[in-house]
Amino acid sequence: MTSSHSHAGTCVQVRGVDGGAAVRDSKNQGGGYFVADRAQWSAFMAAVKADRFGG
Template sequence: MAVRREPGNWRKSSRSVNTSTCVEVGSTGGGAAVRDTKDRAAGYFTATGTQWSAFIGAVKADRFHG
């Protein structure tokens, strides 16, 4: 049985200092967790290290358009 580790070291992007619409990212040991800063009690979702790396790569490659 795997032991679930609670995310730690939550941090917000330095680019979202002057806005209230942002998310925080926390470390899970082998990946990342993401939560809404306005509703932290709602929980978070997690991604494996591989999934997180793929997501960050896609963001940096500008593959998401609003």
């Protein structure tokens, strides 16, 4: 799924997989992906929601 906040392809795509999430660059879909387990993904999302990245 691509974020509804994606602008001109400058976003990531995330797909739920067994035990976590697979993430790839929406501009370079053939460039591979990484997988975060549930705990890693939950920690990342909590940090995003807490604005820990200053965005």
